[in-house]
Amino acid sequence: MVIVLSDWSNEDATSILKNLKRHNEWYSIKRKTSQPLIPSIKKGMFKERMTLYKNRMPDMHISDIYYNAFLVNGKKEQHYRDVSPGEKIRLRVINAGASTYFMLNGTYSLRVIAADGVDVVPTKIDQVLIAIAETYDFEISIPENGAYHFQATAQDGSGSTNVFIGQEKNQFAPKIPKPDYFALMKKVAEFHKGGHNSHMVKPYTKIISSTSKTMKTHKSTDDGHKEHSKHMDMSKNKHSKMEPNITTTFDYGFLKSPQSTEISHKKETREVMMNLNANMLRYVWMINGKVLSKDDKILIKKDEKVRFIMNNNTMMHHPMHLHGHFFRVINKNGSHSPLKHTVDIPPFESVTIEFDANEYGDWFFHCHILYHMASGMAKVVSYNTPRDSSLEPFPYDKVLQHDQKFFHWFTAGVASNMGSLTYNAENTFNAFISQLSFGWNNRYEHDFRYERYVNNYTRFNVGVTMDGGNIDPENSDELVGYIGVRNQLLSVLDAGINVDTKLRPELELEWHIGLLNRVQLTGHYEWKNDFSFIGDEDQYTNEHTFNFAVEYTLNKLLNSNLNYDNRYGFGVGLMFLF
Structure with a gap:
């Protein structure tokens, strides 16, 4: 069984993006998620509010948009009755939303069996945070005396959508509590005390030979090199680390490949350090401080092992998606790290991925939040080979024009x-x-x-x-x-x-x-x-x-x-x- 999650707005996407660009706070007002000055003072958070002002940050946001509805297979709620009590089914969940992360849970624990279409060692977990463009497969058992309730709650707490699988008597899943935005604001303020971001590392690209004796570095610094060992420790990379009101969070450490995913050590490694950053007041989203039109390509070579180290210096999650490749999300499972095509980068966290450069041409690499991508958070991973002639009707320059729109x-x-x-x-x-x-x-x-x-x-x-x-x-x-x-x-x-x-x-x-x-x-x-x-x-x-x-x-x-x-x-x- 396949279910597709989506978010629905009565506004068209261009109107939404214009509203974000003009810094109209209507969406957070509508969701009642803003953190204004007077309530901040009442909650004893005046200093925290001032810290965000000082660091030129707006209110703490989990999402940018107010949506009128959240849908599953095109409806607010679905009922599937043509299953038998006690039957086991494979449920594939695809997040096709424009900008909404969903927290998934069910009548009882979810048994994860695949991520992004690739099998993983089966794991039971209470809740799973699914990013935009991610896919998870679950094995669920239909209750003997009713319907299994599968619930997808918007991460920002603004709504949910539901699926009931089984007979008439619904066995309801636990409600997901709403985030405490003032508590989140306090955590962000504590992180920014001192006026700097500890994850901000100067971007670089370096080539590491298979023997580790030769290294060519471009735009590298000693600080960046020293940071590498810290960023490679992925055991601390947790979804929703900044969301204390979501009681059970999903950690990519739970994803383990059934077989080794290691890429041959004989291959030369190209390591690329990059920062995800933004000016949220003007709604400009960047990689390494530049929008796509100003710095478009990451050059790689065929048969390399490519490693991306991504530091999220913003208060929002970013689902980074690479076209045409599966990559290893380096976690505590080492050689059995899972293969995925989309990876969540939580706020103020660092995530490392690796992939085998076995293609040719140009491949889009971008944040899958529609409005972040349209505002510049994207790159083109290029093998620096001739462009496919079938793409002639689609000039490359047009790709670069989106973030320059007036x-x-x-x-x-x-x-x-x-x-x-x-x-x-x-x-x-x-x-x-x-x-x-x-x-x-x-x-x-x-x-x-x-x-x-x-x-x-x-x-x-x-x-x-x-x-x-x-x-x-x-x-x-x-x-x-x-x-x-x-x-x-x-x-x-x-x-x-x-x-x-x-x-x-x-x-x-x-x-x-x-x-x-x-x-x-x-x-x-x-x-x-x-x-x-x-x-x-x-x-x-x-x-x-x-x-x-x-x-x-x-x-x-x-x-x-x-x-x-x-x-x-x-x-x-x-x-x-x-």
Whole structure:
């Protein structure tokens, strides 16, 4: 019997990805999994909350998306009655979800007999965490007096789907408890105290000869070499290590091949160290700090033994899948480590895989969470051989364009004191932003700028701004250009320093702080100084403009707010997102 698990959203995938790119927290609000400031303080976790702010990390996430339903073979629940009491069946479970891990359990313990279609030494276990694209085979016995209940619960606790196999009386499986997100936030904060990630190792590729006497290293460091022995100890690689509320977790150590999977020691070994990392605020997912379009290929040679050491430096699991190959997941079973085609890399853990390079051409290697892959977390494992002629209708360059796609969104505000309209067009490295605000007192400001990201958190910008009916009447209706730099100082605070065409320096601060599940505090402050470097007057002046708002999220596309702007006064209004 085969069952296919999936996740269902009423939104299309492009709309979901746009919402993630604009850092709209609606999905975590809908799931009630956010960790805002006030509840954090009430739980005695103010320091932990500050640690995440400092490390420019958003709320702790197990998953990114809110799904309307979880399905098994296309339905929320399935009943299969055409089996006999006491009958043993082989149940193959395939996770075909876009981004959902499932915790699997049943009426009684599951007997694992295969992983990713390859037999393993049979093992009994209470629960199994199945990553996207993974497959597990179980042997189950139908109860004598009812139906076996097979349950798949979304790892983030947001829902489940169920299969009943047998006669009418259902023998229910134990419920899987929901994760404690504040406890997870505390663990992540403890991990990041000191402002660094202990698993961050400089990436390298090195060639180890079959005699271990010759080693050629590329992009290697002494630190990376010293780390190798630590990363090869896979006995500590556990699924869900960061999820204390999931009582029984699945460890790849339970998977043991019936026969040796060792690759010949006579083969030259190519060892590749890589880091999985991200900027979750901008929803950019990377390998070794680069998206696919900027660093696409891992070059290998036929007949090598290839070893990947993967360090997950993010708070989320990543199901890494290599096309066209089975690989050994190195675990405590050594020479009998299991063969798989997809491997889960848990948060802040390291996993090592090995495979025999016995193919040719190019093979995609990627995170199987759809939105991580589309945002850059992928590579091409290449034998550096001529491309298959049958692929001519599918240019290679198109593969590299996915993470460079521009996303467009608008924000429109209408309040009793003012109105506003903002347009964003952004991709991985570029942003075009147009902002217009106007008050019913005939004052307005229009700003248009281009930003270029030079790293995860810093970007240069150039733009023009026009003030009309400004607080400073002598500067009204003037068009002024400027250039500057911006940086994400904290996850909730962005800062910028600009100099305009009149040589006036300007400081900008912008903040967005979650106070409660649906309540946020937002604001913007500008301080502009005029030293009269250009002009006839020899007089120093400065100008302060600021606004703040308490916003309440009504739904994904609508917020209400109470706001104040020192140009337009107090007001109440609505903010539309589209």
